[in-house]
Amino acid sequence: MVYCRMWKCSHRSLSDHTGNVPAMPLLIAIACACLANLYPLSVSADPDRPGKHTDVFRLFTQHIQRQIELDKTAFAQASGCTNWFYHQDKQPAAPPIAQPIRLDLVLQSPNKEECLRAYPRGLDSVRQDFQRTQASLSVSLTFYEYALVGDRDDDGRYSRAELQDIFPALALTFDPSRSPVAQAASLAGRFDDWYRLRNLEHLMTGMAQLYDKGYRVSPADRAELDRVTR
Template identity: 50%
Template sequence: MLYFPMHRLPLSGPNVAALLLITLLMSDPRSVQAADNAVFSQFAAHIIRHVNRDKIAFTEASTCLSWFYQGLKKSPPAVQGIAWTPAASTGEPGTDCSRRYPGGMNAARDDFSKTQAILSVSLTIYEFALVADSNDDRIYSPAELMDLFRSLSLTVDEEASPGSSLSTLTERMERWHRTRNLEEVMTGMGALYDRGYRVTVSDRAELDRVMK
């Protein structure tokens, strides 16, 4: 923090306004609270960006796998583990699929399984983030943030900045996503349930919106 020797500043004009602003920022807890309130929204936005990318990747893999199966007059495997079905493609995917998967159907099938697992993880992480906001006000209160960290076997540094809490959450999310560690996500969710947290009607509506 910067300290200004007030006795050296002439108390007139712009200097008075600057001193008043500094005083307000130092004395008004709402400036700190506003930063705290951003943790949920920024964490949720980070997860949704992953969900949207994962949906695109899964759609491409699903479309190409269906195209390869059509060549054999067989039905592609059913989607497992996620409640989202990609929209049917209206174009001709043949050229793109042959280029994307030179290994043919086996390569497309492997990518289908991989992208399906990744999408399932990112959607479950988003559900986890929503559940941690117990009263659906889209803000993590100090108690909610503490419970969220405890569910991850972490401790909240009350003197750290909100940016530090956000960084910790996004780093954990990135690790889950990278390793496709759905089990650890569900363990954290279970810890929240043990503390009385539940998926609410509002959470379900938001998940349905994101899955479209």
């Protein structure tokens, strides 16, 4: 009866000439009220419930993956053109620089026109670009490894405890009151900053901090790293 009186007061224009409310709208109003009680809009705030931090892991790793794909393309071109220019000069190709992550890339060699268009100054410019693109790819892959290692139990999400370890290792402050999207943005921003500087040293220091707390590269992490380098 409470819902009936409230509905009459706020919807007088729907009454008929006798002043009575039609039965069907009244039934709809009561049904809506019942559904509201059965399915409340608010969700209990469990700070560590499954799925709460899923977006942090997903958004962070997807951000890095997008850069990895760009780096793979750039490195493939620089590597292929380096080999092409060395072949033209009848010189052996330059050996790759050692990197923390093995780069198992299936490279499609660029053609002559692509190499001459991309590197009109020839061997010197392509050699510099080869080193630059390899270093960039190494940073993005190592950061991706860091993101995977931070998911300690490989459940595809960051728990609060994991976030409390991941943030300080990247010289960031973890604020549990911030939304998952905001937390992911902070991690992505750190990636962008250190990527631009090719700051592999600080990244490896952060990785060492996780290792000191028992984090390790799991078989699942290794499989995912192998997948993104193909």
